[in-house]
Amino acid sequence: MRVGFIGTGSMGSILIEAFIQSGALNPEHIVATNRTISKVERLAATYSGLKVARSNIDVVRDCDILFLCVKPVEFKAVIDDIKDEAAPEQIIVSITSPVLIRQLEDLLGSKIAKIIPSITNFVFSGATLCVYSDRMADEDIERLENLLSHISAPIRISEENTRISSDLSSCGPAFLAFFIQKFIDASVEETGISREEATQLASEMTLGTGKLLTTGGFSPESLQKSVAVPGGITAEGLHMMEKELCGLFNNLIHTTHAKYEEDLEKVEARFFGTKVE
Ligand SMILES: NC(=O)c1ccc[n+]([C@@H]2O[C@H](COP(=O)([O-])OP(=O)(O)OC[C@H]3O[C@@H](n4cnc5c(N)ncnc54)[C@H](OP(=O)(O)O)[C@@H]3O)[C@@H](O)[C@H]2O)c1
Incomplete structure (x- = not known):
């Protein structure tokens, strides 16, 4: 099994390092890219065998499970890059809370999951929040949760509870x-x-x-x-x-939820061109 990562900023690199250090994945099982390529080259220098891909398309062509670890505003550009190459049997995992499962399903023919990690996963602790599209079969969920359980407690939530x-x-x-x-x-x-x-x-x-x-x-x-x-x-x-x-x-909850609503609108506008006031 090969696991791909697009985006090796803060959370992408935490996930990669936690998967390797926990023994969930060998570096040879990972292919990754990042807009600023030196970030992923640094990871490859530390973890020999980790494959650096030069483009988002190269990653999607070379993995079974793909983690998208970019910010909400950067999401649409990544989807545009990969949508023609994403295969129905691939599992594509968004770690971005305001991007909805239905938006990803509209744009990608793959199996879709939303996983919200936590910095606590760096020390193999804390939860990963899991939301699945109906395209994910039981064995897909099991495969993904097996991987996540090396670094966290995978906890299934309903999408409407994503923010809280x-x-x-x-x-x-x-x-x-x-x-x-x-x-x-x-x-x-x-x-x-x-x-x-x-x-x-x-x-x-x-x-x-x-x-x-x-x-x-x-x-x-x-x-x-x-x-x-x-x-x-x-x-x-x-x-x-x-x-x-x-x-x-x-x-605090009113504040985070207001910011989330703002992000949801921005993502909707980028994905489907809806006007944001
Ligand atoms: N940080 C957390 O604790 C946390 C927890 C849960 C979920 N998340 C979610 O994780 C996502 C990423 O957050 P982050 O903190 O890791 O952000 P970040 O540090 O800014 O990382 C995002 C990375 O994506 C890269 N990128 C942007 N556009 C790209 C493109 N078109 N193609 C390839 N790579 C691209 C950026 O490259 P550059 O180097 O060129 O900027 C950057 O390295 C967010 O949606 C956030 O909500 C974060």
Whole structure:
């Protein structure tokens, strides 16, 4: 099986490196290209055997599963390049949330999947969100999820939940890192603890909390209850945060969803020429 990648920017290269380092794929099983070709040449220099293709057409001609790892605005140009070469038995995977399955089906005769990865996949962790076109047979899904399971927990979602699922799974690491950074900044500012020590403590805490919530049998609620004894210091802190953060996450979700709607309209306009106001 040969797996192709168009786009080896941030997420394309994370996926390639995670597939190789997890043992899911040998470099010889990968063919990749990128608009700026030096990016993919750098990967090939690190992973001997990885094949550099000089054009998008060369990739689509040479793979069974093809990951499209470009930004929404760049998507249509890539589809135009590959649509005449994409074969019905090929699996084409979009990792771009605002590009809809039906849009890809309209333009490509192949089997279509939408997979939303997360930066956490770099350490073989976190989810990959999976949406499938009806053209994907059970064995196609199994094949793709077998590959993804080396670097993540593949979780099937409905396409209408793409945005909120991506907020939690793919934007979540950045949101959580922001929260941790602010905690560290305040710790340094208020107490004089070194940034290095505060960062180490916060990072170890985050890892442990993730384990408790995934394999440790805790829910977010039960974890808070276990740490925060009534009248204690943690309980005071939680009470203050409850007041201060009131509405913050609702606003966050409104913000990401508004941006998503904007992206959906732009993609629709590029794919089908609909006017965007
Ligand atoms: N970053 C994340 O955590 C994350 C998580 C989930 C999903 N995603 C999705 O992944 C997609 C890619 O995001 P990213 O962060 O990886 O963006 P990125 O770093 O900008 O990578 C996109 C890559 O695509 C290349 N490219 C653009 N047009 C091309 C074309 N016509 N032919 C071949 N290559 C082309 C670009 O080449 P150049 O080097 O010339 O610019 C660039 O290297 C986005 O849709 C994003 O929503 C990202």
